[in-house]
Amino acid sequence: MILYVLRRLGGALLLTVLVTLITFLLLSTSFDSVAASRLGTSATPEAVDAMKAELGLDRPVLVQYFDWLSHAVQGDFGVSLFTSEPVGDAVSSRLSVTLSVITAALLCTALASVALGVLAAWRGGVIDRVAQGASLVGFLIPSLLTAIVLVYVLAIKTDILPATGYTPLADNPGQWLASIMIPVIALSLHGMASLTSQVRGRMIDELRKDYVRTLRTRGIPTRSIVLRHALRNAAGPALTVLSMEFIAMFGGALVIEKVFALPGFGSYAFDSSLQGDIPVIMGVTLFAVLLVVGVNLIVDLLNGWLNPKARIH
């Protein structure tokens, strides 16, 4: 298992370096533009050259990249070229917003999907038809549309929840929950669609297998068979779907953050890309890669723990 973990960590490290290097090489074509943007429309060519020199953008690209990398591994991610905000602080504060929304949405998605999927497979009948219908509707209705309807009903018409903005958990837990409630519901409903189908399908497969019949003949209670044996075997693929859902939500966070004016990671990455804010783009790229790689690693390790056969791949 240790070798498996080390192999995965090495791959993750290599991937991180490659992605950040490619990002930096792509950004290097815009160094002149970045210096000009920082100076505004009236900048003279001399001022642009002076700004490039001041920012160190006139050095060889690889020198700049390794300079950035060496600072980054020490926890120094530089400052935004436009707002002067330290990138590390900015990314972590914005990441906390996005992660709080996504984590809550994933938790709701996982709980509801497992409950619905297991019940649908186990009990069948009306519950199964409701679960399948709900999945279909969840697939068909985009999160954004759900969010817009929820804002209209819960914020504008009834004034129950705020329409926009974010309150940090540490400031006021109640307001924090209120501020993320609508995005969480919107994301969860969509996420539940794919995960419920997955759990239901896998559970039906498991419940039809020979070992279940054997367990029943031994007098093991149905509840134990379903939750302890069948669900554990079905959990691996469900975890993979959940991790993909996480990455999809993370990638799609921009839309939700824009609609709810949440100061999150997605909108920060988008705005900094428009400006060509090199330190910020590098910072968000690094954190995004680490996050995605980290989630995949956790899922792989969990799968390895749930199913020892997975460790040999």
Place this chain on the structure above:
Amino acid sequence: MPTLSRSRRIRRYTPVAVLTSCVLLVTAGCGGSTDNSAAGTDMLSLAVLGTPNSFDVTQLADGQQAYVWGSVYDTLLYADNKGQIQPNAAESWSYSEDGRTLALKLRTGMKFSNSHVVNAGVVKASLDHVRATPGTQQNALGSIETIEAPDETTIVLKLKHPDASLLPSLTMGAGAVADPATMKDPSAALNPIGSGPYVLDKSTVNGSTYVLKKRKDYWNAAAYPFDTVEVKVMGDRTAAVNALQAGQLNAGTVESTQVDQVKSAGFGVTVVPATSVGTLVLADRDGTVVKPLGDLRVRQAINMAFDRQKMATQFLRGVGQPTEQIVNPKSPSHDPALDTTYPYDPAAAKRLLAEAGYPDGFSVTMPSLFFSKPFEPTIAQALKDIGINVTWEPVPAQNNTIALTSGKYAMYFTADGLGAVAKDFKNYFSPEGYRNPFHTQNTEISGLLQKASAEQDPATAAEAFKQVNAYGTKNAWYAPVFYVGTSWVTKKGITYLGDGSSTFSTIRAFGVSN
């Protein structure tokens, strides 16, 4: 499969029920804690589309970001809601006869928020820092040769040449005064020390919400009716409209299609007819890159290709109007007669192209920018109708500035905010102006611009700039298409005082009413 008893069935459904109840309970329980921060009129709460720049005084930007830094920093002068330049930190000013010396008299008793005194030496140090540091405002002070502070309250700016754009610049970012004792400290970029009417509150979340608290010891406190100003960054107009309707904002701009929606929600609406101008800049007036553009008849033909009224109606839906000039219609240098110079007439345009030697038209490559995309099909079709084929070349957003100033594109479509005429004309007509990327110059326009820049009397200067305006339109240095307006919506008790005469983003454009 065995059936379950009622009690066991209830237990099985518990997770779903708990989740549902949790959502409903939290939803109901949060009714009293929603962030309706903009309920009263002691607070002005508005949204801006983008994150403000650094508060470093050399990096201030004059767009919507000025709502934030303009509340923290005093500017030497101030443009009122009618666009007239008024005293501010400087209580008076005067030019020498030759227009090359500007003397400003500072008012006394001003202090920075850290209690340091504002005097002439401090103002000189602040301006010198901006002049010496590459940044967004450096160019605006480019005509200054030296700055002197002969006594505690007098600042003397010696100029290389007369510069009519200097006074308007001093009402904006270039005229902001920072405390020299703190302005070079890296912390000033996020925690500025200014002598303005507000201080940045510690509840500010950089990049998201800027909270400004009024200073009780400010010399002109009566001009600022709001105890608190909250500026929220909302890149999406729908989010801003939702926030307005939910009571989280009490002022903001909306799209013309959203006006009825907010009106029915009880908001007042003030339409400012022109805040920017959509223009096809015909930059290559000497035909360096695209030879046909060197011929006046070709540039005039392009001006006749656009059905401006139809474009204004279709694109702007009532918040905007057609134009053939780049001057703010509220400016005394605006000339309504110029708006009939180029009536829509594709047939006549084709004849002009033929006369110029291009009966089969020609091809041109234009930059496709993120803000020009919606207009590109219409512009391309209009030009194609007279024989000009356009190829759109995608330009990444971060490269927009340099693409338009590099001299690569012979013509391009852009939208410029309408500022003071002296500043705008410097950008369009001086050889180093950023809307003159091919550095076109000739004796006629240079003479007109110099004469206008040297005029001291406002009325005479306005007339002189009117001649520059006429030159630009008649010589087709550009093909303006429409003015773009803005719809301001405000909650009951708050009013928007501007009419478009001044387009600088200052919170002094907001007042309170019964």
